Amino acid sequence: MSLIELRGLTHVYSQGTPFEKTAIEGLDLTLERNATVGLIGHTGSGKSTLISHLNALLKPTAGTVLLDGEDVFASKASIRAARFRVGVVFQYPEYQLFEETVAADIAFGPKNLKLPQPEIDRRVAEAAAFVGLGEDTLTRSPMELSGGQKRRAAIAGVLAMEPELLVLDEPTAGLDPAGREDLLEKLFAWRQARQAAVLLVTHDMTIANRCDRLVVMSEGKIVMDGAPAEVFARGGELTAIGLDLPAPALIAELLRRRGVAVPAGVYTADQLYDAILALRGEGGAPC
Amino acid sequence: MLKDITLGQYFPGDTPVHNLDPRTKLLLTVVYIAGLFTVNTWGGYALVFAALCAVMAVSRIRPRALVKGLKPLVFIIVFTAVLNLFFTAGDDILFQWRFIRVTQTGLKRAVAMVLRVLFLVSGTFLLTYTTSPLAITDGLEKLLGPLKKLHVPVYELSLMMCIALRFIPTLIEETDRIMSAQKARGADLETGTLPERAKALLPLLIPLFISSFRRADELALAMECRCYNGGEGRTRMKQLHMTWRDAAAFVLGALFVGAILLLRRLGI
Amino acid sequence: MDPVIRIENVTYTYPDGARPALDGVSLDILPGTFTAVLGSNGSGKSTLAKHLNAILLPGAGRVLVDGMDTADEKDLIAIRRRVGMVFQNPDNQIVANVVEDDVAFAPENLGVESAEIRRRVDAALKQVGMYDFRMHAPHLLSGGQKQRVAIAGVLAMDPEVLVLDEPTAMLDPRGRREVIASVERLCRDRGITVVLITHHMDEAARADRVIVMDRGRIVMDGAPGQVFPQADRLRALRLTVPETTELILRLRAAGLDLPPEAVTPEACADAVKEALCH
Numbered sequence: 001m002s003l004i005e006l007r008g009l010t011h012v013y014s015q016g017t018p019f020e021k022t023a024i025e026g027l028d029l030t031l032e033r034n035a036t037v038g039l040i041g042h043t044g045s046g047k048s049t050l051i052s053h054l055n056a057l058l059k060p061t062a063g064t065v066l067l068d069g070e071d072v073f074a075s076k077a078s079i080r081a082a083r084f085r086v087g088v089v090f091q092y093p094e095y096q097l098f099e100e101t102v103a104a105d106i107a108f109g110p111k112n113l114k115l116p117q118p119e120i121d122r123r124v125a126e127a128a129a130f131v132g133l134g135e136d137t138l139t140r141s142p143m144e145l146s147g148g149q150k151r152r153a154a155i156a157g158v159l160a161m162e163p164e165l166l167v168l169d170e171p172t173a174g175l176d177p178a179g180r181e182d183l184l185e186k187l188f189a190w191r192q193a194r195q196a197a198v199l200l201v202t203h204d205m206t207i208a209n210r211c212d213r214l215v216v217m218s219e220g221k222i223v224m225d226g227a228p229a230e231v232f233a234r235g236g237e238l239t240a241i242g243l244d245l246p247a248p249a250l251i252a253e254l255l256r257r258r259g260v261a262v263p264a265g266v267y268t269a270d271q272l273y274d275a276i277l278a279l280r281g282e283g284g285a286p287c
Numbered sequence: 288m289l290k291d292i293t294l295g296q297y298f299p300g301d302t303p304v305h306n307l308d309p310r311t312k313l314l315l316t317v318v319y320i321a322g323l324f325t326v327n328t329w330g331g332y333a334l335v336f337a338a339l340c341a342v343m344a345v346s347r348i349r350p351r352a353l354v355k356g357l358k359p360l361v362f363i364i365v366f367t368a369v370l371n372l373f374f375t376a377g378d379d380i381l382f383q384w385r386f387i388r389v390t391q392t393g394l395k396r397a398v399a400m401v402l403r404v405l406f407l408v409s410g411t412f413l414l415t416y417t418t419s420p421l422a423i424t425d426g427l428e429k430l431l432g433p434l435k436k437l438h439v440p441v442y443e444l445s446l447m448m449c450i451a452l453r454f455i456p457t458l459i460e461e462t463d464r465i466m467s468a469q470k471a472r473g474a475d476l477e478t479g480t481l482p483e484r485a486k487a488l489l490p491l492l493i494p495l496f497i498s499s500f501r502r503a504d505e506l507a508l509a510m511e512c513r514c515y516n517g518g519e520g521r522t523r524m525k526q527l528h529m530t531w532r533d534a535a536a537f538v539l540g541a542l543f544v545g546a547i548l549l550l551r552r553l554g555i
Numbered sequence: 556m557d558p559v560i561r562i563e564n565v566t567y568t569y570p571d572g573a574r575p576a577l578d579g580v581s582l583d584i585l586p587g588t589f590t591a592v593l594g595s596n597g598s599g600k601s602t603l604a605k606h607l608n609a610i611l612l613p614g615a616g617r618v619l620v621d622g623m624d625t626a627d628e629k630d631l632i633a634i635r636r637r638v639g640m641v642f643q644n645p646d647n648q649i650v651a652n653v654v655e656d657d658v659a660f661a662p663e664n665l666g667v668e669s670a671e672i673r674r675r676v677d678a679a680l681k682q683v684g685m686y687d688f689r690m691h692a693p694h695l696l697s698g699g700q701k702q703r704v705a706i707a708g709v710l711a712m713d714p715e716v717l718v719l720d721e722p723t724a725m726l727d728p729r730g731r732r733e734v735i736a737s738v739e740r741l742c743r744d745r746g747i748t749v750v751l752i753t754h755h756m757d758e759a760a761r762a763d764r765v766i767v768m769d770r771g772r773i774v775m776d777g778a779p780g781q782v783f784p785q786a787d788r789l790r791a792l793r794l795t796v797p798e799t800t801e802l803i804l805r806l807r808a809a810g811l812d813l814p815p816e817a818v819t820p821e822a823c824a825d826a827v828k829e830a831l832c833h
Contacts, residue, residue: 042727043697146596147596148596173724173725174721174724175754176595176754176794177595177756177795178595178793178794178795179595179596181795203727246798247757247797247820251802251820251824251827254821255828257824258825260831269805273805276806276827276831277811
């Protein structure tokens with residue numbers, strides 16, 4: 001069974017006031033275990049509203065959210081259960097750190113779960129290890145950490161809840177290139193180890209490129225859903241809704257415009273490299 | 288949601304009311320409030336209401352915006368009404384049940400008090416809806432200018448006010464964001480005993496404080512980079528100018544007060 | 556040509572720092588040029604930026620702006636007026652709650668006469684494409700729009716140099732494009748000197764000159780076409796190589812005759828087409 005299923009999800013903010021705004025409309029989506037799904041769409045396309053429904057922070061105006069086939073909004077208990085089974089890391093999560101030590105901050109979620117102390121300790125240690133925070137860091141104040149370390153501590157705070165679905169909103173925003181790469185590798189390793197589902201909200205097409213599946217949103221609706229190859233093959237449509245193309249797909253598109261016969265569906269560096277070499281000596285370019 | 292608060296909101300526009308000098312509007316608001324508190328007849332309230340409607344029409348502020356602004360005050364208004372309705376002494380009893388007694392005087396007073404609160408708040412809302420906070424602080428600064436001689440840092444105070452107003456929406460958004468983040472970690476802000484709830488607010492308040500200090504730091508730096516050097520020697524893009532419009536507004540204000548006094552004398 | 560900013564052997568250590576954040580940096584910035592500064596976190600690039608308008612003063616060495624020493628207190632305002640600074644978080648640099656009032660803040664501080672302020676504010680807003688939003692409240696704008704208002708707020712000082720410290724780090728792709736396009740236009744059309752600190756290689760690829768910092772020193776300095784092809788060196792500095800350059804280097808290794816200095820996607824596509832013809 002799918003881990004999570006959204007059926008006909010609609011959310012209208014400030015309903016019945018002059019400020020009424022439909023953020024998402026009639027949206028269907030299922031997420032499976034052990035897969036990384038990328039969610040892309042420009043600001044205001046409804047991504048944030050969508051993810052707030054996954055852990056029951058927002059109640060849909062219409063439609064249902066099913067977790068393992070059960071309605072999340074059935075009862076107070078089921079809402080609370082969803083909070084813990086679906087972990088959400090919002091943008092710039094380092095701003096949520098508040099405890100005196102990193103360890104105490106990571107323990108905040110497990111404590112709210114009312115777990116026994118040894119279990120909390122185990123989870124804190126494990127989550128910290130996953131994001132690469134050493135023992136010595138755990139006893140320090142979050143305020144003394146570097147920007148990148150703060151980010152990882154905040155993410156560990158959500159990992160420690162051991163969610164079945166982990167949602168991350170722009171987890172690498174503002175990090176330097178090495179920090180970006182490092183964090184991504186850790187997240188992919190975590191997903192692998194826990195066989196969990198991961199939903200990555202991102203603007204960064206090099207990240208999107210590495211997901212198993214991509215969901216594209218525009219104006220409150222899902223407009224594309226498929227493997228990265230399928231989605232990036234529709235480059236023109238992506239640009240039309242204000243999204244970037246991955247660099248190789250962009251270069252391929254620019255080459256086509258210059259009359260070079262690069263085949264459709266090229267979106268990774270390796271594919272582009274192979275395609276260009278294949279064209280060599282074939283007269284694939286107008287001269 | 289927190290974002291819906293409209294208190295102190297400004298609706299930009301290009302109407303005769305918007306274009307009045309903020310000093311004129313501030314002074315006339317004071318005159319209006321003084322007038323309102325002199326009223327003791329139904330005719331007087333009708334006049335105040337007419338004046339409000341006229342300003343609203345000229346400034347093209349929708350009644351809806353005003354109603355929305357008044358919503359958070361419903362409790363105070365109901366409280367005022369109840370207090371006056373049930374706790375006014377008098378012999379002209381309309382209704383009595385055990386210790387609850389409604390008198391005609393009480394009813395009249397309740398209605399009058401509710402009108403007074405409504406008109407008072409609506410009047411000040413019209414000021415903030417039609418005058419940018421910066422213009423209000425500018426106007427206040429000019430009106431309070433003489434206090435500079437007494438070494439009151441009038442300019443700094445008005446800048447502080449302006450920045451505070453600028454950051455209210457930002458901080459509200461931030462509060463929403465942190466609240467979501469902590470709820471996502473299972474924080475429970477809604478149930479529990481009072482001390483429990485107070486403690487549950489820490490995960491919200493601490494990050495909010497830290498981030499406010501960070502913002503203050505960064506803003507101070509950005510202001511320095513833009514050559515902020517205190518109020519000394521500063522000029523203004525928008526010079527305050529009194530024009531014939533302001534004179535006309537003062538004449539209307541005087542007529543308003545005159546009419547109120549007349550109605551009071553006549554007892555209408 | 557005389558440099559508009561001259562940095563002479565500057566060393567700076569933060570009060571609580573173990574090692575210097577800047578360690579013997581020398582650099583000349585020529586007027587009208589577009590310089591990008593790259594480096595991993597902690598490489599000293601923000602510290603360098605803060606020296607350009609006397610937010611920080613050198614521990615040793617000196618920084619000259621139009622020949623004025625930043626350590627000279629009496630020239631402080633003159634220096635800050637010439638070197639405008641835009642920061643990462645657009646929210647935390649906007650003072651007023653109406654766009655045009657915010658843009659007026661700096662010239663008001665400088666005691667500029669009010670008709671002239673009006674002229675400058677309108678011109679600055681037009682230059683960044685935000686004139687139609689002059690009466691808006693900043694908090695209702697998008698990130699990219701706010702950042703352009705912040706740039707206009709600096710332009711209203713009539714600066715010679717615009718320093719931007721990771722101005723696009725918090726923006727979405729659309730906002731990034733808007734901001735970088737504005738900055739490029741200001742440099743190319745208005746002759747404003749730009750110093751852009753960034754983590755994004757594709758932004759740096761648009762500059763005239765790329766400076767790479769590591770541990771408080773300048774370790775690479777040259778045109779993007781000279782710096783980016785040194786892929787191994789960049790990776791060793793915890794930086795990535797633009798994907799265009801990466802592709803060109805691989806194709807060169809496979810025997811295609813491509814110029815390594817084609818770093819923008821357009822230049823890369825042109826070069827590949829050219830090479831396929833031969």
